[in-house]
Amino acid sequence: MTVNVTRDAINVREKLAELDKPTGIAGEAMLRAETPQEQFNLIGAGRRNLIINGDMRIAQRGTSFSLTDDAYTLDRWQFAVFGSSGHGTYTISQDTSDYPVGYRRSMKIDCTTADTSIATDAAIVLRYRLEGQDLQHLGFATSEAKPLMLSFWIKSNLTGTGVVNLYNVNANKHIGATYTINSAGTWEYKTILIKGDTANTFSDDNENRLEVRYYFAAGSNFSSGTQVTTWSSRTTQNDASDLTLDIGSSTSNYVNIVGVQLEVGKVATPFEHRSYGEELALCQRYYYRIDGNSGNNTLLCLGQGTSTANVVGNISFPVTMRERPSALDQSGTASDYLMTNSSGTAQDCTSVPVFNVKTSEYIAAVLFASTGNSAQGEVRQLMLDNTTDSFLAWSAEL
Amino acid sequence: MTTYQLLDADDKIFAEVSDDGKIYRTFTVGDNSAYQAMREDVITNAGAALDVDVPDWLQTDADGTLFDRQLADYKVAKARLEQYEVATGRAEETETVVVGQEWDEDAQDFVDVTETYVSKRAIDPVEPTVTRMVYSDDMDAEPTEETIENPLITKDNEERAAAQAVVDATPQAVKDVA
Numbered sequence: 001m002t003v004n005v006t007r008d009a010i011n012v013r014e015k016l017a018e019l020d021k022p023t024g025i026a027g028e029a030m031l032r033a034e035t036p037q038e039q040f041n042l043i044g045a046g047r048r049n050l051i052i053n054g055d056m057r058i059a060q061r062g063t064s065f066s067l068t069d070d071a072y073t074l075d076r077w078q079f080a081v082f083g084s085s086g087h088g089t090y091t092i093s094q095d096t097s098d099y100p101v102g103y104r105r106s107m108k109i110d111c112t113t114a115d116t117s118i119a120t121d122a123a124i125v126l127r128y129r130l131e132g133q134d135l136q137h138l139g140f141a142t143s144e145a146k147p148l149m150l151s152f153w154i155k156s157n158l159t160g161t162g163v164v165n166l167y168n169v170n171a172n173k174h175i176g177a178t179y180t181i182n183s184a185g186t187w188e189y190k191t192i193l194i195k196g197d198t199a200n201t202f203s204d205d206n207e208n209r210l211e212v213r214y215y216f217a218a219g220s221n222f223s224s225g226t227q228v229t230t231w232s233s234r235t236t237q238n239d240a241s242d243l244t245l246d247i248g249s250s251t252s253n254y255v256n257i258v259g260v261q262l263e264v265g266k267v268a269t270p271f272e273h274r275s276y277g278e279e280l281a282l283c284q285r286y287y288y289r290i291d292g293n294s295g296n297n298t299l300l301c302l303g304q305g306t307s308t309a310n311v312v313g314n315i316s317f318p319v320t321m322r323e324r325p326s327a328l329d330q331s332g333t334a335s336d337y338l339m340t341n342s343s344g345t346a347q348d349c350t351s352v353p354v355f356n357v358k359t360s361e362y363i364a365a366v367l368f369a370s371t372g373n374s375a376q377g378e379v380r381q382l383m384l385d386n387t388t389d390s391f392l393a394w395s396a397e398l
Numbered sequence: 399m400t401t402y403q404l405l406d407a408d409d410k411i412f413a414e415v416s417d418d419g420k421i422y423r424t425f426t427v428g429d430n431s432a433y434q435a436m437r438e439d440v441i442t443n444a445g446a447a448l449d450v451d452v453p454d455w456l457q458t459d460a461d462g463t464l465f466d467r468q469l470a471d472y473k474v475a476k477a478r479l480e481q482y483e484v485a486t487g488r489a490e491e492t493e494t495v496v497v498g499q500e501w502d503e504d505a506q507d508f509v510d511v512t513e514t515y516v517s518k519r520a521i522d523p524v525e526p527t528v529t530r531m532v533y534s535d536d537m538d539a540e541p542t543e544e545t546i547e548n549p550l551i552t553k554d555n556e557e558r559a560a561a562q563a564v565v566d567a568t569p570q571a572v573k574d575v576a
Contacts, residue, residue, distance in 0.1 A: 326428025332420030355424040357409040395430065 049272040050135075051128060051212070052076045052282045054152075054260035056094060056107045060289040060393070063094040066112065072397055074107055075283035077128060080213075083121035087217055088248035089113035090124070098256055100153045100187040102271070106258035109216065115248045123240065124217040124247055126257070129398035131322065132170070132202040132209035138264065140168075145196025150177075150212070151268040153259040155187045157252055160244035163218075163227070164192060167211040167234065171200035174234045176227050178242045189259075191268040197231040206322050208398035212262060215240035216247040216255055284319050286397045289329075292390030297338055297346060297383040300366075300392070305374035311339055312356055313382040314363050317394070321361040325394035328355035328366060336390035338383040341373045346383060353392060364394055402436045404450045412436065427459070437463060468572045475564035476576070484554045487523035492516055524550050 033039045058075040065073050066089065070080045073092040081087065088111050095108040109126065139145050150164060159181050167174040175197075179190040202209035215222070218240040225237030232238070247253045259271045274282075292298050303313030330337070330352050337349040349370045356365035368382050384390040403413040405424065414423040414432045425432040439445055440460035445452035452460075482488035492514050499508040528548050531541045 323429070325430075327423055327425035327430035327432055329423050330421075332416070332418075332422040352421050352424075354405060354413070355411060355426060357411065357426055 047272070048261070048263040048269060049274075050130060050262040051260050052286075053279060054258075055103055055271065055273065055279075056105050056258050057276065058280055058283045059094045060283065060287055065092045066090070067092060072287070072395075075287060076397075077107065077126060078397075079109070080123075080125040080127045082123035082125060082222065083119055083219065085119040085122060086115070087118050087122040087124055087219075088115040090247075095256055098155070099258055100155075100189075102273075103153070103258050106153070106155075106256045108254060108256045109247065110254040111247055111249075111251050114251050114253075116250075118217055118219045118246060118248060120219045121221045122217070122219040123215060123222045126214040126216065128212040128260070129208045130210045130212075131398065132205045132207055135202045135210055136204050138196060138202075140197045141199060141201035143198055145198045146264045147196050147266050148194040149261075149263050149265055149268045150192040150194060151190065151259070151261045151263075151271075152257055153187050153189050154179075154181060155185065155256040156181050156245070156247075157184050157254055158245050158247070159184050161242050162245055163215045163240040163243040165211075165213040165215065165239055166194055167213060168197065168200055168202065168209070168231070169211060170202050170209050172234050173197065173200050173231045174228060174239070175231045176229060176239065176242075178227065181245070187256075193266055195230065200231065212260075213239075214257070215243050216245055217249075218243050281319050284317070285322050287393065287395050288317055288321065289391055289393035290315070290384065292336065292384035292387055294386055294388055297386050298390070300382045300384065303339070303366075303368060303380050303382045305376050305378045305380060306367075307376060308374055309350070309369045309371045311368045311370075311374050311380045311382065312358075312365055313368060313380075314358075314365050315392070316363050317361070321394070321396040322398070323396045324361045325359055325364070325396050326355075327395065328353060328359075328364070329391075329393040329395070331389050331391060333389065336385045336387060337368060338381075338385055339368045339370045339373060340381040340383075341370075342375070342378065344381075346381070347373050348385075359394070361396065364392075366392065399447065400435070401447045401449065402432075402439070404448070404453075407453070410453075410455070465572060468568055469576060471564050472568045472572055472576050475561035475568075478561040479558060479565065482521060483558070484524050485526065485548075485551045488518065488521040490516055490520040491518040524548050526551065 053075045056074050060075055061072060065071060065079070067079050068081065068086050068089050070078065072078050074094055079090065079092050091110045091112050093108045093110070095106045096104070098108070099106040138148070154162070162179050162181060163176055164179070165174050165176045175194060177192040177194060179192060182188060222236050222239040223241050223243055225235055225241050227241040228238045247255055261271050263269060290298065290300065301313040301315050303311035305311050332352060334351050335348040337353055338346040339349060341347050347370050349368055351369045354367040356367050358365035366382070374380060384392070399417065401415045403415055405411045405413055410426050412425055412432070413421040414425065415421055423432050427433055436447065437456065437460050439447040440452050440456060441464050494512050494514040496510045497513045498511045500511050502509045525548055527545050529543050529545045532544045533541045
C-alpha cells in the first residue's frame, strides 16, 4: 500500500533563523546568493592558484645553484640579476629544513659573496612567468577586470619593506605593492591585493605575458622613482622605490619563501596543495628531465640506425610541452650514455647525445653515436648509464 | 670562454662547448639561451666564438635582431629627449576639440561646438642651484656652504646627453622606419 503525505514547502532561510544559530556574515552571504555561480564565487571554489610549484617541491634541475646571473632554479622559478655588473653571489636552494607548518620545503636565497655598494643598474629579483592563455579569465581590459590576491610565506634575517611587481609584458605596464618583514628569522604570512587592469589585457597565447617579480635588492635605476600602486606604463625607476631590503649587502643575508599563491579575488584563501604528481606534470610542460640512477642503466627508448655510428631515438614527453624545445642538455660525458650493439650488449657512446630537429612539443628526437656499433636501419636500445651524473633534459621555459 | 661548434649545417645544429672542453648542450635555432648567446656573439664580436664562418642565415638573423634593438633604443631615447627640460620648465599647452554641434540661427546651419582644455599643464623650472653644507674632516672646523648645480638638472642633463648619444649613434636606416 502506498501512503502519500503532503506537507507545506519549507523556507530554509526562515527555518535557519528559527534555529537561532548564528550563521555569520559568510553564511548569510551564502544564503543570500541567488545562483550557484554566486555561491561558487563566494567560496572561491575550483582551481585557484595560478602559480605552479608555489610550494617549491619540484626541483628537476637540481636542489642548489650558485648564481651571479639569470638562471632557472627550482621548477618555474627564475633567479634574475638585472644590470651588467651583478650584485654579489647567491646560493639558491631547496631548503628541506626550514619551512612554515603545512609545508616541507621552501626556497632559500642566500648571499654568499656580498656587494656592499649596489650598482645603479643592478637588481636582484625572483621571477615567475605566466602564459597569456592562462590569464584570459581575469577579464583584464574590461570594466569587470578581476582583482588578484598574492599570498606567500617569507622569512629573512632582514627586516623592512619588500616589493613585488606584477608586470604585463604585453602592454609594458606594471603595478607594485609592498609588504613588511617585521621580525628577523621568523616566518611571516603576507597577502597583497592587486587591482585588475581595466585598460590592458594579455595576448591569448603560450608566450610570457605576465611576470611576478619579487625585488630583494635594487639600484637607483630601479628605485629612484615613485612606487606605483596602479597599473602604469613601466618606468624602471618605479619598480621598487619603497624597497628597503638589500639581500646582497652581507653574507649574513638570506630570504626563504614558500606558499606562493596568485588567485582571482579579494580574499587570500588557504594554499592550494596539489598532489606531487599533478605538480610535477604541470612543471614538465616547461622543463622535462630524465635522470640516471646508480642502480641500473635507464632505458630511454629504442632507436633506429642512420649510419654505422648514429642512432636516432624518439622519447615521448609525459605532457605536451609549452613549445617545441630547441636544445638538449646532457652531462657532457659521452660514457654516461649507452647504446646496444648488434649482440644486444650495451656500449658506451663515443660522443654526447645531440639534439635532433625532428623534436616537437610532443616527442623528442635524440641522436646517439657509438662508432662502429650501428648499422643503417637496425634497432638499438638507447640508455643512460648507471650513474646519477647522467641525464637528458629539454626546456620550453618562458 | 664558451665556443660554438657546427655539428650539422643542414639542420643548423650547434654544440655549446664550455671552458672545460665539454659539450653540455646541443641546440638549433630557437628560443634557447645557447642560440641567443651565439647570435649575440655574431652581433658584438663578428661570430668569433664560432668554429666556422658565420652562416648567411645566422648573419641575417643577427642583423635583424640588432636592427630591432636599435629601433627600440632609438624610440626610448627620442621619447626621453621630448620630455621637458627641468631647468627651463614647461609652458601650459591647450587643445581645442569639437564636442558637438548646435544650430546657428544666423547661419541657418549646424556649427561645431568646441571646448578648449589644458592638455599639458605648466611646470615651473627648478631652482638652478642649491646650497648645501660641507663638513670638514676636522671636527673642530665650522661647516661651510657650497652652491652647486641643482642635482635634478644635473641628472636631467646626463640622461638627455645619454639619450642624444643613442640617437646620434643610430644608423639612418633605423631612423627611417622609426
